[in-house]
Amino acid sequence: MATKLPEVDILLVGFGWTSAIMAQELAETGLSILALERSAWRDTPADMAPTFDQDELRYYWRQHLFQNVSHDTLTIRNNTSQTALPMRRLGSFLLGTGVGGAGVHWNGQIWRFLPSDFLAKSHNAQRYGPQSVTQYDMTVQDWGVTYEELEPHYDTFDKLCGTAGKAGNLRGQIQPGGNPFEGPRQNEFPAPPLPMTYAPTLFAKAASEVGYHPFPHPAGNMSQPYQNPLGAQLGQCTYCGFCEKFACGNYSKATPQTTLFPSLFTKPNFTLKTGAEVLKINLDSNGKRAVSVTYVDGEGREWEQPAGAILLGAYILHNVRLLLLSGIGKPYNPQTGEGVVGKNYAYQITSSVHVFYDDKILNPFIGAGALGMVVDDFNGDNFDHSGKGFIGGGYIALLTTNGRPVEWYAGSHIVPKDTPNWGPKWKAAVAKNYLKSATLATHGAVMSHRGNYLDLDPTYRDIYGRPMLRMTFDYTDNEHKMSDFLTDRATDIAKAMRPREFRANPRKGSWSVVPYQTTHNTGGAIMGATPQDSVVNTYMQSWDVPNLFVMGAGAFPQNPGYNPTATVAALTYRAAAAIKSQYLKAPGALVQA
Numbered sequence: 001m002a003t004k005l006p007e008v009d010i011l012l013v014g015f016g017w018t019s020a021i022m023a024q025e026l027a028e029t030g031l032s033i034l035a036l037e038r039s040a041w042r043d044t045p046a047d048m049a050p051t052f053d054q055d056e057l058r059y060y061w062r063q064h065l066f067q068n069v070s071h072d073t074l075t076i077r078n079n080t081s082q083t084a085l086p087m088r089r090l091g092s093f094l095l096g097t098g099v100g101g102a103g104v105h106w107n108g109q110i111w112r113f114l115p116s117d118f119l120a121k122s123h124n125a126q127r128y129g130p131q132s133v134t135q136y137d138m139t140v141q142d143w144g145v146t147y148e149e150l151e152p153h154y155d156t157f158d159k160l161c162g163t164a165g166k167a168g169n170l171r172g173q174i175q176p177g178g179n180p181f182e183g184p185r186q187n188e189f190p191a192p193p194l195p196m197t198y199a200p201t202l203f204a205k206a207a208s209e210v211g212y213h214p215f216p217h218p219a220g221n222m223s224q225p226y227q228n229p230l231g232a233q234l235g236q237c238t239y240c241g242f243c244e245k246f247a248c249g250n251y252s253k254a255t256p257q258t259t260l261f262p263s264l265f266t267k268p269n270f271t272l273k274t275g276a277e278v279l280k281i282n283l284d285s286n287g288k289r290a291v292s293v294t295y296v297d298g299e300g301r302e303w304e305q306p307a308g309a310i311l312l313g314a315y316i317l318h319n320v321r322l323l324l325l326s327g328i329g330k331p332y333n334p335q336t337g338e339g340v341v342g343k344n345y346a347y348q349i350t351s352s353v354h355v356f357y358d359d360k361i362l363n364p365f366i367g368a369g370a371l372g373m374v375v376d377d378f379n380g381d382n383f384d385h386s387g388k389g390f391i392g393g394g395y396i397a398l399l400t401t402n403g404r405p406v407e408w409y410a411g412s413h414i415v416p417k418d419t420p421n422w423g424p425k426w427k428a429a430v431a432k433n434y435l436k437s438a439t440l441a442t443h444g445a446v447m448s449h450r451g452n453y454l455d456l457d458p459t460y461r462d463i464y465g466r467p468m469l470r471m472t473f474d475y476t477d478n479e480h481k482m483s484d485f486l487t488d489r490a491t492d493i494a495k496a497m498r499p500r501e502f503r504a505n506p507r508k509g510s511w512s513v514v515p516y517q518t519t520h521n522t523g524g525a526i527m528g529a530t531p532q533d534s535v536v537n538t539y540m541q542s543w544d545v546p547n548l549f550v551m552g553a554g555a556f557p558q559n560p561g562y563n564p565t566a567t568v569a570a571l572t573y574r575a576a577a578a579i580k581s582q583y584l585k586a587p588g589a590l591v592q593a
Contacts, residue, residue, distance in 0.1 A: 016101025243369030
């Protein structure tokens with residue numbers, strides 16, 4: 001029997017980027033705000049530095065910052081003809097845990113989605129015909145919100161993070177040196193681009209030679225000292241190369257710890273509890289209002305925490321599972337197409353081309369999480385898709401994110417073609433090519449499809465006896481055709497870089513959970529204009545339970561070609577503004593703009 005606690009005004013479940021932003025924005029109302037985080041406390045980099053050292057074995061291979069799958073995992077299958085099995089080791093994606101969530105270990109790659117990304121169904125149907133958005137059993141949808149509506153909130157996140165970059169479209173005017181395909185910005189980036197190392201410079205020169213438009217990657221790694229609007233101070237990046245999968249001990253990477261916590265933790269009306277795993281959202285007798293959550297603490301004791309409003313800010317897989325476990329919304333049925341919770345799960349598709357030189361020293365160990373040059377000519381609908389048999393696209397980049405030797409070779413196999421994976425010949429290839437090789441990467445969209453979804457597993461249960469989340473996902477011909485197209489364009493650039501040799505690595509076959517790809521899982525709690533086709537409205541508010549808000553990339557109706565964090569943040573800022581201006585004055589369903 002759970003012990004009932006005093007009610008709070010606002011309850012946040014999970015404490016990464018979205019909950020930290022929400023807490024900061026809502027704290028000014030004076031309402032009591034409580035955040036429940038199931039895992040460990042993590043403070044600012046100064047406190048983390050003694051233990052968050054640059055230890056590849058601890059953080060990359062032993063996955064110290066990530067979810068312990070012996071405690072909680074999910075089951076995986078490619079299609080409904082297979083039996084889903086538990087993921088026993090993190091691979092394809094790395095689920096963050098602890099205070100700050102994935103915001104602690106991310107690379108700091110900050111992207112705004114394209115204007116056409118928010119109109120995936122209507123835009124593509126108008127340009128390429130209705131069949132373009134239904135082929136391969138696609139279930140793509142418009143978002144219900146536009147780029148123009150999100151632009152001010154993108155700008156807020158850029159200023160919070162001190163994003164380093166160069167505008168390509170400033171108030172409708174194309175700017176030299178930036179991304180000419182991006183939506184119009186009202187302001188230049190808060191900081192100039194990161195200074196480039198040799199490999200991205202070679203990539204940019206070659207990309208220009210073949211007629212493309214390279215530009216510096218927008219970065220949450222500081223190109224210069226920066227103080228954000230909340231007064232948080234960040235230091236210039238030292239290019240140590242330990243961003244992704246590591247915590248930054250230098251105050252040089254935008255994270256919840258470096259950008260929000262210095263202000264947020266001074267608020268007397270904000271409280272954070274760690275070691276508190278939420279098991280279920282409890283509804284009133286009518287099933288129309290969330291009255292509390294049940295959570296278990298580190299000693300196994302159950303508590304009931306009542307709240308006036310509940311905001312889910314955990315990772316998308318956990319948010320969707322909580323909705324399903326709590327009976328909120330109608331679960332998606334892929335056979336009938338009915339239901340919305342779990343619908344439109346999507347991911348991303350990647351490939352690469354390695355280049356190897358004899359006469360150029362590239363020093364890959366000098367890097368940062370978002371240091372590199374990018375080509376966006378083939379992202380979204382930036383190019384004519386007529387006759388290509390797919391919609392969507394992605395970017396091509398050469399990023400010098402790290403040169404960590406164990407991951408660089410043992411994990412990524414960055415050696416020439418026909419090199420064995422072990423033994424003396426492999427060691428000789430590593431020694432010869434480490435300083436003289438680089439990787440061009442493609443980062444592609446995944447459209448939503450009828451057969452890709454999330455639900456509760458009928459067989460496997462967690463340590464609390466709850467059904468595990470089941471993921472059913474595979475790439476379709478749309479993704480493979482698009483990724484092959486991107487890989488060919490990356491190969492064109494690789495050839496123009498004039499290496500000794502190159503090695504293309506296209507994405508083949510079914511999606512596999514084993515090798516790491518991206519932690520960019522989306523969908524399952526999608527947003528939209530009507531309750532018939534979405535779980536939440538455009539303010540992230542549940543259609544079924546109006547005092548419940550579901551944050552994060554679960555709201556994406558399909559996954560564009562970019563990294564998701566900035567869009568997650570922009571949607572959160574927009575939701576926070578609506579909660580303050582509308583919901584707190586008149587709790588209930590928000591009026592859609």
